[in-house]
Amino acid sequence: MADAKTARAEWGTRFGFLMAMIGAMVGAGNIWRFPYVMGENGGGAFVLAFLVLLFLLAVPGLMAEVALGRYTNKGVIGAFRDVLGRGGLVGLGVIVLLVNIALMSYYSPLIGWTLYYAVHSLLFTFTATGFEAEAFMDAFFANSALMIGLHTVVMGTVAAVLLLGIRQGVERLVVYAVPALVIALAIMTIRGLTLPGASEGIAFTFGVQWGYLFEGSTWIAALGQALFSTGLGWGIALTVGSYLREYDDVPLGGGVFTAIGESSIGILAALAIFPVVFAVGVEPDAGAGLAFVSLVQVFPEIPLGGLVAVLFFLGFFLATFTSGVVITEVSVTTLTEETKYSRKQTVLGVCGLIWLLGIPSAYSVDILDYLDFVFGNWGLPLATLAIIGVIGWVLGPERLRLLAVNRNAGIYVGKWWDPVIKYVIPAVMIFIMAYFAWEDFGSPEMIGGMLVIVLFPIIGYGVMSVLEGRGGGPDAADVTGGDD
Amino acid sequence: MVLTAEVIGMLVFTLAAFWGLATWSLVRTMRQEGRKVEILEQQDRMDTYSPEALAELREWIQANPDDPLVDDARRRHNECIEALEETDRRFYDWSNEEIDRLERV
Structure with missing residues (x-):
């Protein structure tokens, strides 16, 4: 992709763009968190709350983010500069960049976990005689050298894909990986549903406890899932949208399909996992406990369990790996545009930096957990606030809707969209950050989160003030000077 | 169960x-x-807005003549009308009467 400096790349096909969006947004959370959160929060009641919030927040928010990328045809920093004008405030884009790099630094070791389990599933380790799931996981997590090695392999592979460019690398990967993930989960679902006792898993996940609809915790859980699993405001949708072609639609593919499609994979994961777990009588769980202990204990107990393990862990690896590739692309795109370096040099630099920053998370699961909590609760909402805040309060949602969202659109987006972008999403993001700060008040995680909230904007503002040679006040921006 | x-x-x-x-x-x-x-x-181009979306864009241009983005909005508006007038096949559901009534801004 040495041509990135002269002619901007584009998605080769519509399907490629759609799969890039899904591949980026479907990650570990859809597989090992969503099914459990759903079952623990009233099942069907949670589904209703989740669906409402998806349409209220995630669908409009993703439309806005993709549209900004498409309108400016630039990565995060360039897009912010187009809206804010040159100056320190472009540093809001730097916040998004920093959050993405931090996110990938601890996500890469996690991809390494899924890779390790995928390889062992292919070796049929989990169905071997005398295999102990918990001891296996503990030994794996205690082996820092292996963790760092896997992190290195993951970042090396991500770099290899990104070096091939948008069409030959990212698009070629996602058009096969995402359907493969869906097929793997579908086959596992069929296997699970045909087991005796599977109905208990269905009842756990889809049983309706209407009372949960009136509990705040259900809505908080649904809100977290709707915002974090769709990757809203992380710069991913903006970057993927910046590679759209002239006549491509934004709202139907970038908004509705992405939000609902990626959530559908979470639903499929619930159908794939819990019938199997309950059929064998293992306790349901979330996170590493579900994927690496509960499920691994299940595979030897079911007919064709070894093959089911292969399908699950290969699908799980693909889900995390495609997310990792597109998350890294956010930094690669914007730094290629903003610096004199070629795409190849930027890919190597960004992946090298992420590798270096990821070593502590690879070395210690505790560090990974800490960073996940800090960035999940405060870093990522801060990035979302930066992107949606700039669209809502500087560019103006009405302008973006008229100029980019409804242009070549597959569905018409009406005026209802404007206040959602301007008021509702920013208010929800501020609420989320305040809620988690209150919940974890005084904890090391909360202190880390506050540092991110204070330091990242200062760093961003300072860096861009220096780089753009100004004191910080936006000048002659293309689109500032009013709101709708 | x-x-x-x-x-x-x-x-x-x-x-x-x-x-x-x-x-x-x-x-x-x-x-x-x-x-x-x-x-x-x-054909080398096609309509870029639906009738409803183009009407809303036109209203906005007329209501915000001094907006920093109005020139871009005008260009997009007029580009769509040109495509509608100069091409035979349309993507959106435009009637000939609707196209005849369109004016550049």
Whole structure:
């Protein structure tokens, strides 16, 4: 992709763009968190709350983010500069960049976990005689050298894909990986549903406890899932949208399909996992406990369990790996545009930096957990606030809707969209950050989160003030000077 | 364990709401893409706004003549009208009467 400096790349096909969006947004959370959160929060009641919030927040928010990328045809920093004008405030884009790099630094070791389990599933380790799931996981997590090695392999592979460019690398990967993930989960679902006792898993996940609809915790859980699993405001949708072609639609593919499609994979994961777990009588769980202990204990107990393990862990690896590739692309795109370096040099630099920053998370699961909590609760909402805040309060949602969202659109987006972008999403993001700060008040995680909230904007503002040679006040921006 | 009607109902609703809608939007957007490609194989450009969206854009231009983005909005508005006037095949559901009534801004 040495041509990135002269002619901007584009998605080769519509399907490629759609799969890039899904591949980026479907990650570990859809597989090992969503099914459990759903079952623990009233099942069907949670589904209703989740669906409402998806349409209220995630669908409009993703439309806005993709549209900004498409309108400016630039990565995060360039897009912010187009809206804010040159100056320190472009540093809001730097916040998004920093959050993405931090996110990938601890996500890469996690991809390494899924890779390790995928390889062992292919070796049929989990169905071997005398295999102990918990001891296996503990030994794996205690082996820092292996963790760092896997992190290195993951970042090396991500770099290899990104070096091939948008069409030959990212698009070629996602058009096969995402359907493969869906097929793997579908086959596992069929296997699970045909087991005796599977109905208990269905009842756990889809049983309706209407009372949960009136509990705040259900809505908080649904809100977290709707915002974090769709990757809203992380710069991913903006970057993927910046590679759209002239006549491509934004709202139907970038908004509705992405939000609902990626959530559908979470639903499929619930159908794939819990019938199997309950059929064998293992306790349901979330996170590493579900994927690496509960499920691994299940595979030897079911007919064709070894093959089911292969399908699950290969699908799980693909889900995390495609997310990792597109998350890294956010930094690669914007730094290629903003610096004199070629795409190849930027890919190597960004992946090298992420590798270096990821070593502590690879070395210690505790560090990974800490960073996940800090960035999940405060870093990522801060990035979302930066992107949606700039669209809502500087560019103006009405302008973006008229100029980019409804242009070549597959569905018409009406005026209802404007206040959602301007008021509702920013208010929800501020609420989320305040809620988690209150919940974890005084904890090391909360202190880390506050540092991110204070330091990242200062760093961003300072860096861009220096780089753009100004004191910080936006000048002659293309689109500032009013709101709708 | 026998599943209750409520659980089965919720399962069906969830599948319809998520997989049904995701499949509908995927099929719809891919079909639209096919139509766009087909149109662009016959002509070098096509209409970029639906009648409703273009009318709203026109109203905004008239209501915000001093907006920093009004020139870009005008260009996009007029570009769509030119495409409608100079090409035979349209992507959106435009009638000839609607096109005749359109004016550049």
